[in-house]
Amino acid sequence: MKNQQLFSNRVAILATMHQKQQAIAPILEPELGIKIIVPPNFDTDVFGTFTRERERPGTQIEAARLKATKALELTGAKLAIASEGSFAPHPYIPYIYSNREIVILLDRKNDLEIIGEELSLETNFNHQVVENIQQAYDFAQKIGFPEHGLVISYQQITKDSSHIIKGINTEAKLIEAWNWAFNNSPDRKVYLETDMRAHQNPTRMKNIAKAASNLLSKLQSHCPQCHLPGFDITQIRKGLPCEICGMPTNLVHAVIYQCQKCSYTQEKLFPDGKEFGDPAQCMYCNP
Structure with missing residues (x-):
């Protein structure tokens, strides 16, 4: 089922008080055929503040889900979008802060939850x-x-x-x-x-837009079996063979896509377009 059939002419409630529609609406509205509306007087500070007066309830994804769920409850709508940001040391680069943004879409009509994500070094968190x-x-x-x-x-x-x-x-x-x-x-x-609130931080707003683009790409990836969106990578398998000796390297050999609805899985070999790895990345040729 294509996105035009799932989302066209539907209203999506965006759970924000910090003008995130500026980053999200231009990306999702034209491609999905939806109209994004921000509910009046929606207080997202109850789900946590960057200045620590209120702790975030649960994980980053749980907080975003709570926002979207509350928006659905308040408006009676069936489609909601919310985002949540976090700032922490980068998981792979020591001593450098990163900004992780997620944008979640909840569709009660089709029982879908799909999450877009962006992890960026572009941040002025300080x-x-x-x-x-x-x-x-x-x-x-x-x-x-x-x-x-x-x-x-x-x-x-x-x-x-x-x-x-x-x-x-x-x-x-x-x-x-x-x-x-x-x-x-x-x-x-x-x-x-x-x-770090979105409406006071253009750098963060750009990362929210990137997370919305990632969400859109997942919405445009449909399951070959049930045809619903959100057919996404759930597992990465390393071991791409070395071009010289043929031994497995730490480079990606295959990725596994899985549908969140029907659980259909599909393996895609050589996702980076290369059947062999650079010998410089081989622990046998270049220990």
Whole structure:
């Protein structure tokens, strides 16, 4: 069943309060034939905040699923989209932060849950303790201010939103927030961090768009057996034979696609288009 039949002329509720429709709608609407609508007064802060006043409930995927489910409950719709971001050291590159974005689509009509993902090194996630306004200016410049917003607090860790000022995106706001934090700080130290909310962070918004594109590619991948979308790679098998000695290398030899609905699986050999591996990657030819 093609996407035109599944999604055409349907309304999708996007669970956001931070203008994520700017990144998601231009990618999904024309290709799926849907209309994305943001529900009024939808508070996503209850599912966790980057400034730590509220902890995220569960994993990143669980939080995104909760957002989408809540949007369905509030609106009575059958199709919802939500996204969730996280920032952590890159899993393979030490000491460098990465941004993982996921965009989830829940379709109650067809009982589908499909997730797009982007893991990117493109992020300005950062924080710093400063003691004077010049240090604050230097930090702001480093994270791309004023296009990217700032968060200022006079306490390093707080659960009280009244101790934090977010959305600082002009010099006047920066000076005002600095004076407020410095005058309230018991140790005359001010805590700055990048505002990682999507509407305050164009770099993150680009990664959300990439996750939406990944979601679209999965929606366009249909199961050969039941023809529903979401036919995706679930397993990677290494062992591509070396071009010289024929021994297995750590390069990918095959990938396994599986349908989440009917569980049909299909193996695809040589997904990178090469039947043999570079001897430089062979532990026997190049130990």
